[in-house]
Amino acid sequence: MSGSAIELVDLIARWIHVIAAIMWAGNSMLFNWLDRNLRPGSRDAAGGNAPGALGQIWLLHSGAFYYVEKTLLGGQPMPKPLHWFKWQAYTTWWSGMALLIAVYWFGGRALLENGSGGPGSHAHAVWIAAGSILLGWALYEGMQRFVAPRLPLAANVIWIVGLAAISLTLLHYLNGRAAFLHVGAMLGTIMAANVFFTIVPSQRELVASVNEGRGADPAVSARAKRVSIHNNYFTFPVIVLMVSxxxxxxxxxxxxxxxxxxxxxxxxxxxxxxxxxxxxxxxxxxxxxxxxxxxxxxxxxxxxxAEAPSVVAPALTAPVTFAEVRHVIDRRCAACHSSQPSDLSFGAAPGGVMFDTPEQIRAHAERIRARAVLTRTMPPANKTLITELERAIIARWIAGGAGLK
Ligand code: HEC
The missing domain is CATH 1.10.287 (Helix Hairpins)
Known part of the structure; x- marks a missing residue:
């Protein structure tokens, strides 16, 4: 596939992903909020509570009043139509996985491994990335299903220690940028799996028992609610990791x-x-x-x-000329940051940054310092083998006012 075709796939998947995620997280927030604000009883206050009523609430939105009642139906017939909320979760997950695969695993739109690996290290990194997502979910699921019913605290502690261990493993084998995203993907996978393996099956059970004329079982309802609350707690961490x-x-x-x-x-x-x-x-x-x-x-x-720049690179005290800096940038950065990049893996001008003219270089001086000197995240995984001395030349040039002489 050509670079621009991959970019288009990336854009569309990302667009779908963000929209679905907003809808999913929005529902999570709204229902969680509803639960915590319900008033006891039901609407027919005059005649007492409807059977199965768990609470009710009035809302005002978009110019009208809405009435919502929470109930286990208590022997009443199944209302029709009944709206489920599950496609937001599934769509968020599959679009996110498609993105992860296109961007980090096979599309090469971002680096996965931490740069110290030899040949075959990409395949290795993909296995570790996929394996940790699966392992993180399996650990969570195992703890919730088998340990939490009797020892809820132990289940949570073991799972949190596992989460930390998996995060450290990912940070060891993948570069930091990819590792943060993969921890987010792991939490997102757990959330989607909670919908698929616990919430939706519990709701199917509730619907079946209501259809058979039995009341809905509060224990089944509580099982769905518990993981739904976990999902609610995961939303903020996942969102920050996704933008990290x-x-x-x-x-x-x-x-x-x-x-x-x-x-x-x-x-x-x-x-x-x-x-x-x-x-x-x-x-x-x-x-x-x-x-x-x-x-x-x-x-x-x-x-x-943050490592002090002087520790990172040999300190240069003599002023450096722009020609020296340009030479470094041409050799180590322009392979990607150009309107005609020679390294096509990330498309033209990644991050919207081009170093074709002196003015372009100077205009980005602060970000060049941030990425090549302070955080040392450019070149990605030091793909173009920039040296410490070259980083020091950049640092000195910027410290000296980033002139074009
Ligand atoms: C192998 C390709 C590649 C090379 C070589 C490379 N970059 Fe980048 N650069 C990227 C990609 C991909 C992004 C966008 C992703 C990101 O921001 O991490 C980027 C983004 C940037 C940004 C914009 C984002 C920001 O934080 O402001 C700056 C500035 C930058 N690079 C500076 C440099 C400098 C300076 C060098 C040389 C020392 C360099 N890059 C070498 C691929 C490269």
């Missing part, structure tokens, strides 16, 4: 593993405060404190983990 590839200071530092785990914890913690806010007096300061503490933790880890 724009933030090299997160995925590339020495402590990127700690940043990864902190991002997940922060996302879940913020979600938790938002979930319990309806019963939490003065939740606003608690939310602000959670966000601030997370930001401070991330910032501190980032700062401690």
């Amino acid at each position: 590839n724009h933030f090299p200071a997160m995925y590339a530092g020495r402590f990127n593993w700690l940043l990864l785990l902190t991002l997940i914890a922060a996302g879940a913690a913020v979600r938790h405060v938002l979930n319990i806010r309806f019963t939490l007096p003065s939740w606003q300061p608690i939310l602000a404190a959670t966000i601030t503490a997370s930001a401070i933790a991330l910032f501190t880890i980032m700062r401690v983990g």
Whole structure:
């Protein structure tokens, strides 16, 4: 497939993925919110509660009033039509997997391995990437199905330790950017699997028992609700991991593993405060404190983990000329960052960045420093073998004002 055809596939899959994910996460937020705000009883307040009623609520949206009642039907006939919510989850998952495969596994639109591997390392990295997604899900599923019913705390602790171990393994074998995304994909896979293997089958059971004239079993309902709440807690971590590839200071530092785990914890913690806010007096300061503490933790880890430029590269004190810098950029960056790249793996001008003219180079000086000097995430996995001295030349040029002389 030509480069522009792959780019189009990438764009369409991404578009579908983001739309489906917004719809899925939106539903998760709305139903979770509903559950925590329901009023006891049902609408026919005059005549007492309808059988099976678990609560009711009035809503105002888009110019009208909506009435929603939560019920296990309690012997009433199955209402028709009945709307399920599952395609958002499945569509998010398959479009996300298609993207992962096209971008990281086989399409070569981003690097997967961490650059230190020899021949065959890509195939190896694909196995590790796919294997960890599968393993992460299997561990979660095993814990939830077999351990949680009797030892819920142990199930959660084992699963969280497993999540950390899988994250570290991915960060070892894959480059940071790919590893962050794959941890997100693993959590997203668990969420979609929760819909497919637990929520939808439980709902089928509920529908069957109502059709047979029995009331819906609250235990079956509770099983679906439990993993649905897990999914709700996963949404914020997954979203931040999915956008993390724009933030090299997160995925590339020495402590990127700690940043990864902190991002997940922060996302879940913020979600938790938002979930319990309806019963939490003065939740606003608690939310602000959670966000601030997370930001401070991330910032501190980032700062401690960022290697000082002088450690990274031999410090140059003499001024460098633009000609020297241009030579480095031509040799190490222009293979990709050009309107006519010689390395076609990422298409023309990846990230929208071209270094064809001196002005283009100067205009990007700050980002060049961020990517080639500070986070050392360019060239990706040092594909063009830039040397420490060359990084130092770039650093010195920018420190000296990035002139064109
Ligand atoms: C093998 C191809 C390749 C080479 C060589 C390469 N880059 Fe990149 N560059 C990319 C890709 C792919 C992206 C977009 C993904 C990303 O941002 O990680 C990118 C994005 C960028 C961006 C824009 C994103 C941002 O963070 O501002 C800058 C700046 C950049 N590269 C600088 C450089 C510099 C400087 C060099 C040489 C030292 C270089 N690149 C070498 C592939 C390459």
